[in-house]
Amino acid sequence: MRLDKYISDAMQLSRADARRLIARGGVVCNGQPLRRADAQVQDTDRIEAGGKLLSRQEFVYIMLHKPEGVVSASTDKRDKTVVDLVGGAFPRRTLFPAGRLDKTSTGFVLLTDDGAFAHDLLAPKRHVEKEYLVTLDTPLTEEMRRGFAQGVTLADGSRMAPARAEPAGDDPCRVRVVLTQGVYHQIKRMFGVYGAGVNALHRVRMGSVPLDSALQPGQWRELTADELRRLRCRE
Ligand code: URA
Numbered sequence: 549m550r551l552d553k554y555i556s557d558a559m560q561l562s563r564a565d566a567r568r569l570i571a572r573g574g575v576v577c578n579g580q581p582l583r584r585a586d587a588q589v590q591d592t593d594r595i596e597a598g599g600k601l602l603s604r605q606e607f608v609y610i611m612l613h614k615p616e617g618v619v620s621a622s623t624d625k626r627d628k629t630v631v632d633l634v635g636g637a638f639p640r641r642t643l644f645p646a647g648r649l650d651k652t653s654t655g656f657v658l659l660t661d662d663g664a665f666a667h668d669l670l671a672p673k674r675h676v677e678k679e680y681l682v683t684l685d686t687p688l689t690e691e692m693r694r695g696f697a698q699g700v701t702l703a704d705g706s707r708m709a710p711a712r713a714e715p716a717g718d719d720p721c722r723v724r725v726v727l728t729q730g731v732y733h734q735i736k737r738m739f740g741v742y743g744a745g746v747n748a749l750h751r752v753r754m755g756s757v758p759l760d761s762a763l764q765p766g767q768w769r770e771l772t773a774d775e776l777r778r779l780r781c782r783e
Pocket of ligand 1: 648650653732734735736737749
């Protein structure tokens with residue numbers, strides 16, 4: 549690819565700023581300053597700027613601990629979005645959430661600019677598990693557990709894939725739910741079939757990757773290479 553594109557991606561600079569840096573001789577390729585913005589470089593080239601070795605990431609993958617009151621969207625006229633929480637750190641990327649949580653829900657949201665990855669992660673046929681800790685306004689019943697395992701039919705007649713609902717600790721209203729689908733308001737609608745309301749909903753895991761307990765609400769970090777591999781392989 550062109551050197552100015554490489555520098556712009558790797559350093560999160562505009563193309564114009566990347567070109568200025570290159571023209572100033574600020575970019576060194578395989579030990580030699582390279583001053584031509586249209587020079588062709590490859591990922592195997594050793595490219596340095598300001599004495600630092602650069603690496604160009606094609607896509608960005610972020611684990612965010614979504615706080616309550618923030619919407620799972622890229623932009624919104626009224627509310628703060630999950631992308632607003634991290635976007636400033638990646639001004640040249642078009643990030644979006646791979647799977648949504650309701651405004652009132654909290655927990656693991658994955659943000660990326662890799663459309664194919666997000667599509668694959670959310671594809672129903674891949675059955676990637678999503679795990680939630682849910683607080684109901686009534687105790688979990690055996691009827692709910694069995695219904696979830698068989699596949700709940702929602703009020704609009706649509707049949708949900710089998711899911712798990714099991715007690716999470718001593719409080720009978722605290723429930724661990726595992727889904728392999730992502731239908732709008734799915735958990736609320738599934739419990740609604742049994743007349744149960746959801747007071748709180750927190751996503752704790754996607755695939756085999758748990759939400760990092762060091763992340764406070766509103767905090768985020770990039771996925772590690774191992775986490776990304778596990779999400780790709782559906783481990
Ligand atoms: N199901 C819901 O009802 N809400 C969420 O935020 C996620 C799953």
